[in-house]
Amino acid sequence: MIPAGFRKAVTFSYDDGNQQDIRLIELFNQYQVKGTFNLNSGLDDSQEWLYRDMPVRRLNLPEFTTLYQGHEIAVHGSQHRNMTELSPAELHDEIISDRDRLAGLFGNVPVGMAYPYGAYSPEVIRALRRAGIRYARTVISSYDFAPQTDLMAFRPTCHHDDEQLFALAEAFLHTESDQMQIFFLWGHSYEFDGNHNWDRLEKFLNLIAGKPDIFYGTNAEILL
């Protein structure tokens, strides 16, 4: 819940638990902002894939349980499978085993998630609700700051590489609304390496962090 007295909040949502999370969290901590990390606890650093010709690997999570301290851990599917293509038993396992393994590693039972590949269906939402998941993030930009009622198909404000990012940040800073205003940014930390644009994140943080009238919280703190 957003503490009383705030009308604006900022939160971050980053997926896949890859090795660039180390640098991302360093920046988040330096700027005193909070994020939610959507992790695949059934995968480790043994698999490598390419993003813009750059090799990317996940973290071996049992070695990094303190890295994410102060931030939120959320479900992203045990194996990062497309949840709309699974049998009921596979879907159950993909959600429950991720939730339970993450709870064991990080000490809190996750209440949020982000859809792998942005894919969801009514069946997936039902299975998530049964697993105690209370909000789930899509990959569809809202380009907006208004609170949303459908938390199981939550739309982030935008991706960090969106060309409207800085225009949206300026609009957010200058908006005067009676309604709560939320800036919700998402992405993958390896994209900053692949696109050589960590400076983009720093520019965003310099604009938006450290404001006394903005609450900086995890996705759960802001949405629930």
Ligand SMILES: [Zn+2]
């Ligand atoms: Zn993902």
